[in-house]
Amino acid sequence: MAFNVTEVLEIPIGVGDITVERILYFAVILMVGVIIAKVVATNVRRVLAERLPKNERELLTKLVYYIIVVWAFVVALPQLNFDLSGLLVAGGIAGLVIGFASQSVVSNLISGLFLMFEHPIRIGDNINVADVSGSVEDVRVLSTVIKTYDGIYIRIPNEKVFTSNITNYVHNAARRFTYEICIRYQDDADAAIRIAKGVIETHPFALKSPAPSVFVDNLGDDGVNLTAYIWAPARNWWDVRTDLLWKIKQALEENGIEMPFPQRTVWFADGPEAKGGSAEKNE
Amino acid sequence: METGSVDGLLTYRRRCEGQTFERILVSDTGEVIINPVEPVNLPKDITNFLLMEFSPMVIEPGTSRTVYLKFPVEIGVFIESARDIEVLDVFGLGTQKYTLYGSPTTGIIARWYRSAVYPEIPAVEAFREGVMELSIHNASHEWVEVSTAVFESVDMKIYYDDLVASSATMKILSPNLAETDFIDAPLRPGMTKSVELYAARKVPVINRGYLMEWGY
DSSP states (O other): OOOOHHHHHTOBOSSTTOBHHHHHHHHHHHHHHHHHHHHHHHHHHHHHTTTSOHHHHHHHHHHHHHHHHHHHHHHHGGGGTOOHHHHHHHHHHHHHHHHHHTHHHHHHHHHHHHHHHHOSSOTTOEEEETTEEEEEEEEOSSEEEEEETTSOEEEEEHHHHHHSOEEETTSSSEEEEEEEEEEOTTSOHHHHHHHHHHHHHHOTTSOSSSOOEEEEEEEOSSSEEEEEEEEEEGGGHHHHHHHHHHHHHHHHHHTTOOOOOOOOOOOOTTOTHHHHHHHHHHO | OEEEEETTEEEEEEEETTEEEEEEEOOSSOEEEEEEEOSOOSSSOOOSEEEEEEEEEEEOTTOEEEEEEEEEOEEEEEEEOSSOEEEEEEEOSSOOOEEEESOTTTOEEEEEEEEOOBSSOOOOOTTTEEEEEEEEEEOSSSOEEEEEEEEEGGGOOOEESSSEEEEEEEEEEETTEEEEEEEOSOSSTTOEEOOOHHHHTTOOOOOOOEEEOSOO
């Protein structure tokens, strides 16, 4: 039995007069559209690589990609005898049905658009949202991808991101961090403050202004508690924070100022011998 | 700084203040260019801005004055071929310090440097400091006190011979607003123009100056 391709292509699939050939045409047009979209998007990304920030670049690339895909879809639809003008009539009812059915999708989509244009978060930012901390890998149309600090991929629906409290650790140009430093009561707190400020001064990214502040915060059980407030560029604050504390501690010790161990001074009302003395008498 | 062959591979090596930087070069025709670059790259490239703090000057409305400041020098090493030029290394002597200009919310991080104000070109320490010719014009209708100038280093033009130099302008617009810009001209005839780091990094340069919105 001879296999005739033409006959196979003309087999109706049972929906109107749509044939296998038309289905294939539809798929090919769509596929070509997706390929064109990928090629164009890749080139747009490449051309804009050094001209636009990553966030805007990715947004524009995605926009170009989806416009081309939608265009290919619209071009391909007539192959399925789909009259687009019919959408105007059917659109209302279908829209209502689809709207109810895809509430969460639409909600995520709208939230995604707001996130993209409002910019509370950008790609690369360190954030905390919906109890997830990490850096933003991507802000997609329906979801936001976060890479946690231990390298785990987490996808959060945009609606959840949009309605949650977003803590963006690097949104502002500078941020402040704090050290608590305890010194012994017999040490000179003024000297300790001067030494700590000197160490902070040597670090390039411990900002000159707002100036660092080191002061006696309170008189603790074990020693005098100093507090240091240091401002650093928001994107480098962790490096500064991890770099300075040990240097301050070393500089203090080199100048004879030490961190006290926890200690408790106990005073006996009748002197330390009172208890022992009475015990001896009891014996 | 030296280039040499290590195990048959061309190697660039630089030692500066106890730090060593080394790269293997794969090149047939490439040339190495060394010149001073915009001083906002060390110890790490985090900003494009340079904030110069100097002795306060009180300026009469409508008055102009040219003064000289010292600015920090960083040295850039470029490798150039017929098709492209690329930054290989940036190093410098001395320390760096950064600051915030403006508020933490909307301000900018800038490289900080303090200088005295000189009426003539001052003597500078070679490889550490350069001379900036700053023309200040008070276009406002009030007496103003100026002690800070912020520059966007993307626009910076540096010339050198035995002296590293740059020329800039600062126009006071109102009691809190000023505009700074660089002039593309040598401080004295015969100076060589530096390869600009930001041009080498292919960032499009738009000569627009910088508007200081948080005071001076």
